[in-house]
Amino acid sequence: MLACRSATRSAQHKPLTYASRTFSFSAPRSRQRLVILGSGWGGYEVMRGIDKNRWNVTMVSPSNYFNFTPLLASCSVGTLEFRSAVEPVRRYTPQVKAYQAWCDKIDFDRKVLDCVPATPPLAQSKPGELASFQLHYDALVIAVGAYSQTFNVPGVKEHAHFLKDVSNARAIRSRIMECFEQANQPTMSDIDRRNILHFCIVGGGPTGVEFAAELHDLLNTDVKRHFPGLVNLARISLFDVAPRILGSFDEGLQEFATARFKRDGIRILTQHHVERVEAGRMYVKEKGEVPFGLLVWSTGLAPNPLVESIGEARKDPKTKGLTTNDECQVIMDSTGQADPDVYAIGDAATIVDAPLPATAQVANQKAKYLYKKLNRLVRGRAHTEPFVFHNMGSLAYIGDWTAVYDRTQSENLRGKEAGRLAWLLWRSAYFTRTLSIRNKILVPFYWFMNWIFGRDLSRF
Numbered sequence: 001m002l003a004c005r006s007a008t009r010s011a012q013h014k015p016l017t018y019a020s021r022t023f024s025f026s027a028p029r030s031r032q033r034l035v036i037l038g039s040g041w042g043g044y045e046v047m048r049g050i051d052k053n054r055w056n057v058t059m060v061s062p063s064n065y066f067n068f069t070p071l072l073a074s075c076s077v078g079t080l081e082f083r084s085a086v087e088p089v090r091r092y093t094p095q096v097k098a099y100q101a102w103c104d105k106i107d108f109d110r111k112v113l114d115c116v117p118a119t120p121p122l123a124q125s126k127p128g129e130l131a132s133f134q135l136h137y138d139a140l141v142i143a144v145g146a147y148s149q150t151f152n153v154p155g156v157k158e159h160a161h162f163l164k165d166v167s168n169a170r171a172i173r174s175r176i177m178e179c180f181e182q183a184n185q186p187t188m189s190d191i192d193r194r195n196i197l198h199f200c201i202v203g204g205g206p207t208g209v210e211f212a213a214e215l216h217d218l219l220n221t222d223v224k225r226h227f228p229g230l231v232n233l234a235r236i237s238l239f240d241v242a243p244r245i246l247g248s249f250d251e252g253l254q255e256f257a258t259a260r261f262k263r264d265g266i267r268i269l270t271q272h273h274v275e276r277v278e279a280g281r282m283y284v285k286e287k288g289e290v291p292f293g294l295l296v297w298s299t300g301l302a303p304n305p306l307v308e309s310i311g312e313a314r315k316d317p318k319t320k321g322l323t324t325n326d327e328c329q330v331i332m333d334s335t336g337q338a339d340p341d342v343y344a345i346g347d348a349a350t351i352v353d354a355p356l357p358a359t360a361q362v363a364n365q366k367a368k369y370l371y372k373k374l375n376r377l378v379r380g381r382a383h384t385e386p387f388v389f390h391n392m393g394s395l396a397y398i399g400d401w402t403a404v405y406d407r408t409q410s411e412n413l414r415g416k417e418a419g420r421l422a423w424l425l426w427r428s429a430y431f432t433r434t435l436s437i438r439n440k441i442l443v444p445f446y447w448f449m450n451w452i453f454g455r456d457l458s459r460f
Ligand SMILES: Cc1cc2nc3c(=O)[nH]c(=O)nc-3n(C[C@H](O)[C@H](O)[C@H](O)COP(=O)(O)OP(=O)(O)OC[C@H]3O[C@@H](n4cnc5c(N)ncnc54)[C@H](O)[C@@H]3O)c2cc1C
Pocket: 004, 037, 038, 039, 040, 041, 042, 043, 060, 061, 062, 063, 065, 069, 070, 071, 072, 073, 101, 102, 103, 104, 143, 144, 145, 146, 163, 164, 165, 207, 304, 306, 345, 346, 347, 348, 358, 359, 360, 361, 362, 363, 395
């Protein structure tokens, strides 16, 4: 029994009862059927680039949009508005058929997918029951990403916020404002105010660091202006079990970021282990009880339940993701051979013996490689060139108009940058990577508007 269906999307969703009614959809046979699972960095890019006149394309994803994840931290504090960090799947319909649904099961022999709607159940459905449907494919792209890792720490799923989707960013923004409005009530004691204005982040990787930096910017500008009596009670604490933050970055850049955070008053608590989380407090091995108003949890990736459920394919022992050959074709366990019609890219997949970081950069480059390959294959041309990753370096925003840019692993222009220039490169990188013209206008517009007028602190 599979565990990845839900009526509404959430990063760590709960399973619903499976339905008995099953519908089957088979596209006309004139064109080869390509089904793409997932509308993230991998799946959305394949959908954009694929030859839709030659392939009969179907997108299955529980979200009918693409999340521009590098901008989520900015959205969660109001530096950017939510809609500027998403791109709709519907931009490509009706050329592409799209179902807002979870794929729950893949039958590789029959080339059939079991899917369950990710929309609320119909009025006539029994509670918790959803009608499932089947899709047939000739070629399949698995780009379902990964989930947030919790290391089974009790209470994390119930009491912490994740930052993987624009809906998470929206919940975080609302909670930050709730904390300040609550702390502002005349009935609150100073101790309660301090507790509710304690913002904790667990995970010192780029996501945790960027969120801490964006939050610091919010506190030091708009919150300072509008809640002058509260800002000095607010604290940001960043926990990690590792000895350093930004572990994947060059050591000099780690030190630069650490010094910057210390100067900005962000507490870095490395080599700290969170053991349990409850409403409004967590228990840390080295510190005991730590009260918080908001806890953002970002400690890496856990496998997607669909990927976990695929017993036929070979898994990577470390990431538990699907293993592929260097043409992104999934390796089947029984034969040790790649299935020529099943591809896996992004955070859900690892090329055997050539692991790459779980980043948008890798997912996007694999997607580009894959649609070019599929566009050749559909024309009857051969394509056997392997995927080659071109490392463009890593960027992280560290607050107050500064960033770090690590190009020590890149092929060209090796080096590193920290400070204002790196921040300019960070902003221009994400501005140029933004996909639609609409967002290319909206993103700088919101940057400019918030710089002039400040962020909107309304809570709704
Ligand atoms: C806040 C944040 C900031 C980041 N910043 C950067 C950055 O600056 N640079 C960088 O390189 N990387 C960054 N990353 C990492 C990057 O976002 C991921 O590596 C990338 O999203 C992976 O792409 P993907 O297509 O594999 O998965 P995702 O983008 O996660 O997409 C997965 C898709 O699959 C769908 N899905 C899930 N389950 C199913 C199912 N059962 N059936 C069908 N569809 C399903 C999901 O709804 C989603 O649409 C960041 C990540 C986060 C969370």
